[in-house]
Amino acid sequence: MNLWVEQGNWDPELFKQHGTKKFYSKGTCLFMEHQAMSDIYLILTGRVRAYLLSPSGEERHLFVLGSNSIIGECNVWSGATYPYCAAASTDIEVIRIPHAPFREIVRGTPGLFERVLQSMSQKQNALLVQTHLMSFSNIGERVMFVLAQLAETYGESLGDGVLIAIPFTHQELSQVVGSSRVSVSNVMLYLQxxxxxxxxxxxxxxxxxxxxxxxxxxxxxSKHD
Structure with a gap:
């Protein structure tokens, strides 16, 4: 899974009559790690970031999701707790679906169960990628890795180069790579x-x-050879 998914493939029409449309401002926390699970969120507009939070308040970023993506589904079958935190990276519009109706929709819609499994698997892979990056790569390598992923997924050919066709701030990029905005800005300036x-x-x-x-x-x- 890319660490930044700007556009998912979930159809909001399947969930509109079973969920509640909500608007949240940038920075709003949707749920916390270890909080009792209650809802799954289907993102209509904007971006949501997932992260872990240490007892001292230190954040460890996991991934960013954009429109037509779901978040909060990882423990939907166990009805336990959320395994990570989620917050709005931008102003967002979502459909908030209680976990019981979500399970019923998935069970009754052909192909949807496999999509949930795929979604959970992708999030697990993102966690593994982040673990490797944070363990074995410096800030410059992490920034370049994420830029390459964005170019591969959202790039448009422009002359001999590739234009990353989605706008983002240094603050958003710093959250993805687990560093400060100043450090990321310095790396971007160096690359320029x-x-x-x-x-x-x-x-x-x-x-x-x-x-x-x-x-x-x-x-x-080369660090894994």
Whole structure:
């Protein structure tokens, strides 16, 4: 799973009559780790980030989800607690679905059970990727890894380069890579000074995606040989 999923594949129409449409402002917490599970959220607009929270209040980012994605489903069959925290990265609109109706919809809709399993598996994979990145990569490598993922998933060809076609802030990127906004800004400035990327309005252009990905993945993978 990419650590940043801007567009999911869940159909809101399946859940509208069983859920409640809600609006939340940026920074609003949807649920906390270990909180008793009550609802699943289908994101209509905006972005939601998932993270772990230490007893001292330190955050460890997991992934970002955008529109037509679900969050909070990981323990829907056990009815236990949420395994992570979730908060609005931007202003968001969601459908909040109680877990019991969600289970009934999944059971009664062909193919939906497999999609839930796929969604949970993707989130587990994101956790493993984050564990590797935080354990074996420095801040520069983590930023380049995420930029390469965004370019691969949301890139548009522009000349010899690839334009990442979704806007994002350094603050959002810093949450994904588990560092400060200042550190991420310094890395982005360094990449621009080296001629690897440039900024066009609110989007970033990677000048040579093949060279960029090779540098990123070679550094990342060499630590696991």
């Amino acid at each position: 000074e080296k001629g690897l990327i440039s900024k066009i309005n609110k989007q970033y252009l990677i000048h040579s995606i093949n060279a960029f990905k090779l540098l990123t993945y070679d550094k990342f993978n």
